[in-house]
Amino acid sequence: MTHSAMDAAARATPPNIARRIRGLSDRTIAWLFVAPTIFLLLAINIFPLIWTVYLSFTNYRANRPNKAVEWVGFENYQNILTDDGIWANMQATAHFLFWTIVFQVLIGFTLAWLINKKFKGNDLWTTLIVLPMMLSPAVVGNFWTFLYQPQIGLFNYAVEFLTGTPASSFEMLGTTTLAPWAIVIVDTWMWTPFVMLICLAGLRSIPDYIYEAAEVDRASKWRQFWTITIPMVLPFLMLAVLFRGIENFKMFDLVVQLTGGGPGSVTELASINLKREAFEKWRTGYSSAYAIILFVTVFGLASIYVKALNKVKER
Amino acid sequence: MTNFLSGLLRLRRGPWENLASVLIGLGVLMLMQPFVLWAFTYSFIVTLIGTVMFIITSHFPE
Numbered sequence: 001m002t003h004s005a006m007d008a009a010a011r012a013t014p015p016n017i018a019r020r021i022r023g024l025s026d027r028t029i030a031w032l033f034v035a036p037t038i039f040l041l042l043a044i045n046i047f048p049l050i051w052t053v054y055l056s057f058t059n060y061r062a063n064r065p066n067k068a069v070e071w072v073g074f075e076n077y078q079n080i081l082t083d084d085g086i087w088a089n090m091q092a093t094a095h096f097l098f099w100t101i102v103f104q105v106l107i108g109f110t111l112a113w114l115i116n117k118k119f120k121g122n123d124l125w126t127t128l129i130v131l132p133m134m135l136s137p138a139v140v141g142n143f144w145t146f147l148y149q150p151q152i153g154l155f156n157y158a159v160e161f162l163t164g165t166p167a168s169s170f171e172m173l174g175t176t177t178l179a180p181w182a183i184v185i186v187d188t189w190m191w192t193p194f195v196m197l198i199c200l201a202g203l204r205s206i207p208d209y210i211y212e213a214a215e216v217d218r219a220s221k222w223r224q225f226w227t228i229t230i231p232m233v234l235p236f237l238m239l240a241v242l243f244r245g246i247e248n249f250k251m252f253d254l255v256v257q258l259t260g261g262g263p264g265s266v267t268e269l270a271s272i273n274l275k276r277e278a279f280e281k282w283r284t285g286y287s288s289a290y291a292i293i294l295f296v297t298v299f300g301l302a303s304i305y306v307k308a309l310n311k312v313k314e315r
Numbered sequence: 316m317t318n319f320l321s322g323l324l325r326l327r328r329g330p331w332e333n334l335a336s337v338l339i340g341l342g343v344l345m346l347m348q349p350f351v352l353w354a355f356t357y358s359f360i361v362t363l364i365g366t367v368m369f370i371i372t373s374h375f376p377e
Contacts, residue, residue: 077359081355081356081357081358081359082352082356084352087352087355090346090347090355091347091348091349093347094347293359296359296362296363296366297342297343297346297359297362299366300339300342300343300362300365300366300369301339301343303339303366303369303370303373304335304336304339304340304369307332307336
């Protein structure tokens with residue numbers, strides 16, 4: 001809008017409205033702008049959270065909306081926290097969470113370290129490496145089920161080529177000992193590029209003159225790595241772990257596509273079990289309590305992690 | 316140790332946050348360990364106390 005048009009609009013505003021607008025303080029105007037966001041936040045985040053807390057103390061079932069809702073106190077929490085099956089799901093989640101993060105950080109950092117070296121075609125390599133994370137988890141889950149096929153799967157043949165174990169002698173997705181590792185491998189394959197990108201950003205943020213000063217002081221490459229590279233990349237690395245940790249704690253789609261929680265329930269992660277309780281058994285109150293337990297765990301972990309991250313950044 | 320205890324007594328943020336962090340970590344370990352069911356049973360209450368304590372103590376003075 002030009003100045004003359006704005007002047008014309010201002011002149012056209014009726015005097016009583018103009019007086020009212022002029023009377024608004026900066027603070028009120030700021031609140032007016034922020035109010036829609038706050039309203040959306042309350043409606044979409046805070047209200048459902050409070051409602052879930054309420055439902056977790058009831059026997060409400062979403063498929064029986066007309067049934068009277070009874071207050072059951074802490075019964076849902078008690079049932080969940082004494083259930084052997086859910087305990088096993090938590091262990092499966094812990095296994096998945098721990099190993100995916102370990103592998104992704106180690107491989108991601110190594111790849112970032114290599115890509116950061118200036119060599120011909122490193123842009124092309126970066127693009128190729130980040131391809132898996134651009135794919136849909138449903139697609140990744142589907143084609144890895146083919147790769148894991150004992151008769152035709154490339155993965156089994158690669159293992160045979162490297163170790164001599166016959167390809168048809170093992171089934172990654174059908175064996176209780178191998179299936180938890182199968183989902184770890186796929187998640188690592190898909191999300192290592194993400195960790196690599198974050199580490200790469202950290203490595204590229206280190207100014208060259210620090211290394212040059214270390215060279216002048218005759219610091220070995222090993223010492224430079226431990227006293228310059230690692231401390232300066234650490235905040236980035238911690239961010240990557242935070243993102244992957246939260247994401248993998250609620251991992252659902254990829255694992256459902258790959259194993260559906262099986263064989264038995266060895267790959268049934270907490271989120272898969274939660275979905276079954278909520279939308280297959282329709283125990284809404286029970287599953288709300290389950291969700292609250294997971295939420296408090298992730299929230300608590302994220303809080304201490306953010307605190308640690310801030311400490312590292314202050315250094 | 317003495318600093319830590321005096322920090323707790325004088326309601327300082329650092330030691331209280333550390334205590335809350337330990338409780339949260341302990342709660343998560345109890346939730347995911349494969350050894351004893353009673354630890355799993357009490358894991359949530361430990362994590363919850365730690366988390367609430369963390370939220371409150373993060374408003375304490377430095």
